Amino acid sequence: MRSLFLSAFAIICPVVLGTAYLSVHEVNSHEQAQYAGPKPKNIILLIGDGMGLTQITAGLLANGKTLHLEQFPMTGLMRTHSARELITDSAAGATAFSCGCKTNNAYIGVTAQKKPCLTILEEAKKNGLAAGLVAACSITHATPASFVAHVADRAETENIATFFMETEVDLLIGGGMKYFNQRKSDQRDLCKELLQKGVVQSDFSKQQLADIQPDPQHPFAWFSAEGEPVSVQKGRDYLPVAARIAPAFLKKRSEKGFFLMLEGSQIDWACHDKDGPRAVSEMLDFDEAIGAILRFAQKDGETLVIVTADHETGGMSLEQGNAPDSLDIDFNTGYHTASMIPVFAYGPGAELFGGIYENTDIYVKMRKLFGWAPVPQDGK
Ligand code: MG
Ligand code: ZN
Numbered sequence: 001m002r003s004l005f006l007s008a009f010a011i012i013c014p015v016v017l018g019t020a021y022l023s024v025h026e027v028n029s030h031e032q033a034q035y036a037g038p039k040p041k042n043i044i045l046l047i048g049d050g051m052g053l054t055q056i057t058a059g060l061l062a063n064g065k066t067l068h069l070e071q072f073p074m075t076g077l078m079r080t081h082s083a084r085e086l087i088t089d090s091a092a093g094a095t096a097f098s099c100g101c102k103t104n105n106a107y108i109g110v111t112a113q114k115k116p117c118l119t120i121l122e123e124a125k126k127n128g129l130a131a132g133l134v135a136a137c138s139i140t141h142a143t144p145a146s147f148v149a150h151v152a153d154r155a156e157t158e159n160i161a162t163f164f165m166e167t168e169v170d171l172l173i174g175g176g177m178k179y180f181n182q183r184k185s186d187q188r189d190l191c192k193e194l195l196q197k198g199v200v201q202s203d204f205s206k207q208q209l210a211d212i213q214p215d216p217q218h219p220f221a222w223f224s225a226e227g228e229p230v231s232v233q234k235g236r237d238y239l240p241v242a243a244r245i246a247p248a249f250l251k252k253r254s255e256k257g258f259f260l261m262l263e264g265s266q267i268d269w270a271c272h273d274k275d276g277p278r279a280v281s282e283m284l285d286f287d288e289a290i291g292a293i294l295r296f297a298q299k300d301g302e303t304l305v306i307v308t309a310d311h312e313t314g315g316m317s318l319e320q321g322n323a324p325d326s327l328d329i330d331f332n333t334g335y336h337t338a339s340m341i342p343v344f345a346y347g348p349g350a351e352l353f354g355g356i357y358e359n360t361d362i363y364v365k366m367r368k369l370f371g372w373a374p375v376p377q378d379g380k
Helices: 002-010 014-020 053-062 090-099 120-126 157-165 190-196 239-253 266-272 276-300 360-370
Strands: 042-048 074-079 130-138 171-175 220-223 258-264 303-308 317-319 328-330 341-346 355-358
Touching (some): 053 276, 053 317, 090 120, 090 360, 120 130, 120 360, 157 190, 171 239, 239 258, 258 276, 276 328, 355 360
Parallel strands (some): 042 258, 074 355, 130 258, 171 220
Antiparallel strands (some): 303 341, 317 328
């Protein structure tokens, strides 16, 4: 009880409320210490939405007992509660990573007091780095949106889309084109507006991503047709391809480095539906993307790769199967759970990711490794 009470103080975003409350930095006093180790030029944050330890274990067993995740030399564990709730949703979970502050469920890029907070992606752009977002859902969905948009309701997808006009993300790969060009709330055609800014667009339904050679002279936006991309089981095949294209493209966009967030979005959806085989196929698709990112980072040598999740979904369990290698997957809820989430790190600065810490510390560690000045005091 006492620790719950204490954490209620720790979760209030320090940027807004000042020194009366514990800041994320104070909660983890070791973060105060100067870090003198190697620093990455590029950071790639990979989020497997809903990917807890059991989802990883199921993927591993289904894949002949191996995953690309095993190649990460550093692992840690993260607490995921949001500002008001023990169990976070993807909006608050992603905002913890993007802004370093515990906010309420459904809030996107705003503090618990609904104040916009500067995201790590926005700050990367301000510092001259390139930035990209890749998701296996619509690009306006909670996880990718939390790096660009600032709204207190994740359901405002058309409103969220307008924020992509304000921050010039170099690369967008995901679905949700209809929130840009078939808008009910206003008559704007955001695809046309992006085009006017020199952003090149393509349509999944017309051209395969693998056939695209994005020109680094132009920011490159990519949306799949209309709404949400289908599942891997129904033929979605772009996430590993996007993972191969994105870092190579972003590296050419800025000499100062880049920030990329790539999400395996539908592990969560399969687990909400209590669909074990679909969860495994989404997990393995995400792991393929992880493999592509790792190959880039191994060759590049200046890239830190972090793999984690916003929360576990479904309370997934592995039961006794009919044979030693058969999986019997069960779920005990249709929603998320509060269990701690693993963090995997590879590359310069990976040593900072061992131990047990808050999800907001992912942000603190990434900023520290980018070597930026102390956290801005007044939100945006
Ligand atoms: Mg998500
Ligand atoms: Zn979910």
